[in-house]
Amino acid sequence: MCGRFTLETSKEVIESELGIELSDYIPSYNIAPTQQVLALVGTNQGNKAGYLQWGLIPSWSKDPKIGSKMINARSESVDEKPSFNRLLTRRRCLIVADSFYEWKKDGGEKQPYRITVxxxxxxxxxxxxxRWQQQDQTLVTCTILTTKPNALMDSLHHRMPVILEEQARNDWLNPRVEDKNYLKSLLQPFETSKMAAHPVSKRVNNPRNNDHALIEPVS
Structure with a gap:
């Protein structure tokens, strides 16, 4: 799964690499569910960047609290679940990051690791x-797709987030691409050789902690 990640890359680099313009940007070393996350959405007029609340609230849901339980969606069954099926062809997005955290079970404890790409x-x-609307309240929310782990992630957890490289990113955001089988074929484990992981402080367990020390390796 993916329950915490970072985005501390400079605004200028994000804009340059993704071809977007950001008006508001605050780096974070500990992005947690229900917080706002930087995302890209494809339109017929090009890609748009903005902030979405992490934790999907389906438009038909009666209770917005469900979002805290829907931070991830399994890619293998995404076209089968009522919460996600229609979104696969109509409402895809990319969530921007520069590392994420995963917790490895070690005896009776869990050691957090930072994973980079x-x-x-x-x-x-x-x-x-x-998009969820009720009376005068509107929430635009998102979920991160997960898949089976690659060799690196398999030593930490039985799932990993889907990370898309440039060509797959373009197709994922292209609103004209609607073939569900093709879209699902993009949702593969990322190449192991392009990833690295190191243990970090357990201070990351508390989302109120948010500083550079969280991403530094610990012994």
Missing amino acids: NDGGLFTFAGLWD
């Missing part, structure tokens, strides 16, 4: 989004 570079998770 392409030597700590910027990357994007495959996601889905939806």
Whole structure:
């Protein structure tokens, strides 16, 4: 799964690499569910960047609290679940990050690890989004898709987030791409050789902690 990640890359690098413009940007070393996350959505006029609330609330849901339980969606069955089926062809997004955390069970404890991609570079998770409205309240929310682990992640957890490289990113955001089988074929484990992991402080367990020390290796 993916329950916590970071985005501390500079605004200028994000804009340059993703071809977007950001008006508001605050780096974070400990992005947690229900917080706002930077995302890209594809339209017929091009890609748009903005912030979505992490934790999908389906448009038909009666209770917005369900979002805290829907931070991830299994890619293998995404076209079968009522919460996600229609979103696969209509409401796809990319969630921007530069590392994520996973917890490895070690006896009776869990050790957090920071996982990076392409030597700590910027990357994007495959996601889905939806708009929930009730009376005068509107929430635009998202979920991160997960898949089976690669060799690196298998030593930490039985699932991993779907990370898309450039060509897959373009197709994922293209609103004209609607073939569910093709879209699901993009949701594969990322290449092991392009990822690295190191243990970090258990201070990351508390989402109120948010500083550079969280991403530094510990022995």
